[in-house]
Amino acid sequence: xxxxxxxxxxxxxxxxxxxxxxxxxxxxxxxxxxxxxxxxxxxxxxxxxxxxxxxxxxxxxxxxxxxxxx
Amino acid sequence: xxxxxxxxxxxxxxxxxxxxxxxxxxxxxxxxxxxxxxxxxxxxxxxxxxxxxxxxxxxxxxxxxxxxxxxxxxxxxxxxxxxxxxxxxxxxxxxxxxxxxxxxxxxxxxxxxxxxxxxxxxxxxxxxxxxxxxxxxxxxxxxxxxxxxxxxxxxxxxxxxxxxxxxxxxxxxxxxxxxxxxxxxxxxxxxxxxxxxxxxxxxxxxxxxxxxxxxxxxxxxxxxxxxxxxxxxxxxxxxxxxxxxxxxxxxxxxxxxxxxxxxxxxxxxxxxxxxxxxxxxxxxxxxxxxxxxxxxxxxxxxxxxxxxxxxxxxxxxxxxxxxxxxxxxxxxxxxxxxxxxxxxxxxxxxxxxxxxxxxxxxxxxxxxxxxxxxxxxxxxxxxxxxxxxxxxxxxxxxxxxxxxxxxxxxxxxxxx
Numbered sequence: 001x002x003x004x005x006x007x008x009x010x011x012x013x014x015x016x017x018x019x020x021x022x023x024x025x026x027x028x029x030x031x032x033x034x035x036x037x038x039x040x041x042x043x044x045x046x047x048x049x050x051x052x053x054x055x056x057x058x059x060x061x062x063x064x065x066x067x068x069x070x
Numbered sequence: 071x072x073x074x075x076x077x078x079x080x081x082x083x084x085x086x087x088x089x090x091x092x093x094x095x096x097x098x099x100x101x102x103x104x105x106x107x108x109x110x111x112x113x114x115x116x117x118x119x120x121x122x123x124x125x126x127x128x129x130x131x132x133x134x135x136x137x138x139x140x141x142x143x144x145x146x147x148x149x150x151x152x153x154x155x156x157x158x159x160x161x162x163x164x165x166x167x168x169x170x171x172x173x174x175x176x177x178x179x180x181x182x183x184x185x186x187x188x189x190x191x192x193x194x195x196x197x198x199x200x201x202x203x204x205x206x207x208x209x210x211x212x213x214x215x216x217x218x219x220x221x222x223x224x225x226x227x228x229x230x231x232x233x234x235x236x237x238x239x240x241x242x243x244x245x246x247x248x249x250x251x252x253x254x255x256x257x258x259x260x261x262x263x264x265x266x267x268x269x270x271x272x273x274x275x276x277x278x279x280x281x282x283x284x285x286x287x288x289x290x291x292x293x294x295x296x297x298x299x300x301x302x303x304x305x306x307x308x309x310x311x312x313x314x315x316x317x318x319x320x321x322x323x324x325x326x327x328x329x330x331x332x333x334x335x336x337x338x339x340x341x342x343x344x345x346x347x348x349x350x351x352x353x354x355x356x357x358x359x360x361x362x363x364x365x366x367x368x369x370x371x372x373x374x375x376x377x378x379x380x381x382x383x384x385x386x387x388x389x390x391x392x393x394x395x396x397x398x399x400x401x402x403x404x405x406x407x408x409x410x411x412x413x414x415x416x417x418x419x420x421x422x423x424x425x426x427x428x429x430x431x432x433x434x435x436x437x438x439x440x441x442x443x444x445x446x447x448x449x450x451x452x453x454x455x456x457x458x459x460x461x462x463x464x465x466x467x468x469x470x471x472x473x474x475x476x477x478x479x480x481x482x483x484x485x486x
Contacts, residue, residue, distance in 0.1 A: 009249045010399040011439040030433050032404035 003041035003067040006050055010034075012061035019062055022053040041067050080106035082280040086288060086296050086314050089272050090170045096205060098212040101173035108177045108278060110216075115185035116142055119274055121282035123294045128153060128267030129340060129368040131356065134274065137264060140254045141186040144262035148188040150217075151240065151258065152179050154195045154202070154268040155224050155231030159390065159478050160338040161370045163298035164268050165202045166310040168195065171272060172209035176219060178271030181278040183217040186264055190218045193268070194236055198226030228394040232440045233265040246396045247440035267368075269298055289315040293355045297366065300338070301326040303373035303476040313354060315366065320350035328373050333380035333457065336362075338370030339387055339477075340445040343452040363452065374476055381460045382473035384453040385413040390479035391446035402443045405434035409450055416454075419464045427454055 006019075006026070015033040026046055028036040042050055047064075054062045083091070083105075094104045120135025141148060152175060156164040168175060179191040193210075195203050207221050222240060224230050230245035233253055239245035240258045250256065257263020266274075273295060277285050286294040293315045299322065300310050306327025313322060323331065334346040342364040344352075352358045356365050374380045388410040395402045409430040415423030431447040438444070454461070463469040 009439075010401065010437055011247070011249050013400065015400045030401060030405070030437075031408070031430070032400055034400040034437070036433075036437075 004047055004050070004064045005039070005041055005067050006037045006053075007063050007065055008035055008037055009061045009063070012059045014059050014061070016058050018056055018058060019053045022056065023049055026050070027053075080104070080279075082284050083276075086312050088276060088288075088296050088312065089167055089174065089269065089298060090310070090312055094171075096170055096172055096209065098173055098209070101171070105174070105276070105279060108181055108275065111184070113278075115181055115274070115278060118277055118282055122273075122277045122285035123282075123292075124270065124273050124277060124285070125293070126267055127269035127273070127297065127368060129158070129337070131365065131367070134266065134270055137254060137266070138182060138185055138274075141188075141262050141264040144254060146187070147261045148186055149240075149258040149261055149263040150179055150183045150186065150188045150191040151233075151236060151253070151263055151265045152191065152193045152268050152271050153231060153233065153236060153265055154193060154206075155236070156196065156199075157228035157231035158338040158340060158368055158370060159228075159480060160300060160302045160372055161368055162300045162302070163310045163369060165199055167269055167272060167298060168202050169205045172206045173213070174272045174275045175206075175268045176209060176213060176215070176275075177278070178266075178268075178273070178275035179219065180215050180217055182264055182266065182271060182274055186262075188217065188264065190220060191215075192220045192222050192240060192258070194222045194224045194231075194240075196226045196231070197223035227396075229396045229440055229442060232442075234440070236265065237263060246398060249439055290353075290355055290357070292357060293366075297354070297369045299354065299369040299371065301328075301371050301373065302338075303371075304329075304375040304378060304474065305373050316353045316355045316358065319352050319354050319358075319371070322354065323350065323371070323373060326373075328375070330376045331373055332376035332378065333374040333383075333460075335372035335449075335452075336364040336370075337367030338372065339390070339449060340441070341365070341367050341370065341372075342448055343384075343456045345456050363455075372477055377471060378474040378476060379460075379469050379471045380457055381413075381417050381453075381464060381469070383475075383477045384450070384457070385410070385417050386473070386475070386479040387477055388413040388446065388450055391442065391449065394442060396440075396442075399438045399443070401434050401437040405430055405437075406443060406446050409434060409446055413450060413453075416461055417464055419467065421465065424454065424461065427451075 116139035124134040253263040344362040392406040412426035434443040435447040
């Protein structure tokens with residue numbers, strides 16, 4: 001099974017918080033309202049919600065990338 | 071009958087004055103008399119540079135031969151960009167080099183351009199350095215090169231010198247960092263681009279002439295060659311010194327006229343505060359500085375004498391970091407301002423300063439589109455680690471020593 005990870009383009013991100021609203025279990029916000037994403041792979045049960053967050057990010061700043069290696 | 075007089079054989083430089091020779095002027099004639107012409111063809115330059123062990127002198131220390139080989143193997147219509155913007159406020163080495171030995175940098179650019187089959191080589195200098203721009207333009211006008219050589223005056227702020235910002239600006243965009251592929255793949259105008267620091271390219275200009283064995287005859291086996299090191303701060307003879315890598319740090323500070331050292335940062339503002347006692351005994355190399363949590367980086371030493379308030383200097387530079395944000399990334403724009411405020415709290419003796427500085431330095435690290443927030447985080451965190459006694463004094467009412475402004479913290483253009 002593919003191991004997927006969320007990444008944010010910090011230049012594009014405006015801190016609108018949509019990803020946090022849709023993925024409260026994996027996305028934290030820093031003290032300034034910008035998302036802190038887990039470095040490791042997403043639990044399989046949130047991948048569908050993560051795809052939704054990627055497509056709904058108003059700044060198109062969020063991506064799902066396949067993790068390579070161990 | 072015409073007598074063909076062969077040029078006098080040139081002896082490769084002996085001793086550490088390789089890049090900047092104190093008795094040689096910047097003209098093409100003096101340059102050729104000292105080093106001879108650049109051989110053409112230069113042979114397999116990526117392999118020679120790899121064998122020499124040249125690593126990037128802009129701060130990152132990436133193996134230069136590897137980058138040359140990558141761009142050599144990538145596409146057509148390529149560019150070489152020589153980064154002489156020197157955004158690190160404490161560093162003076164690149165402008166010293168460009169002023170004293172502009173032709174050696176240009177030779178390295180031309181050799182690299184021929185090796186990677188780039189048609190254009192662009193030398194980038196900050197527009198805030200008109201004297202350096204004049205020196206390099208004068209040098210370019212003296213030469214006839216087999217590739218197009220262009221001088222570009224780049225906006226004067228730290229982030230403009232980040233390689234993606236340079237590439238974006240040279241392609242017609244703003245001088246701000248971008249996300250996306252590395253310049254070696256997609257650089258100026260979308261073409262594969264070799265971006266190297268000007269000191270790195272000057273070393274390439276020497277390796278092309280005198281080979282890898284000569285290059286390795288100074289320095290350490292694992293970190294060969296010489297490096298230009300800027301000694302800044304409270305010393306009697308601040309300036310740029312060329313030393314073999316591995317040179318004793320304490321000996322260099324003695325040459326620069328340092329008195330009793332209260333605090334010491336290696337690598338400039340993008341470097342690390344280290345314990346001065348251990349630092350003075352360390353060799354100037356990654357291997358020697360690694361155990362102290364530092365690297366040689368772009369070769370920049372910040373020296374604070376015992377008569378000055380080190381924490382106030384740290385705070386002024388933390389303010390500089392905040393003012394240098396391009397404002398593109400939230401954690402940098404807001405986080406560096408808060409981080410600078412936390413250092414001001416430490417300076418004022420407020421107990422919430424230390425936990426706030428810890429929290430915000432961790433929170434900004436790795437979260438920008440360029441390395442500005444990482445540099446700010448390292449600057450503050452390493453200061454907290456070695457200035458514990460100072461911080462205690464400030465908690466107790468002050469260290470009793472004045473802020474002397476040894477570390478310049480110019481407010482970048484366009485932001486008050």
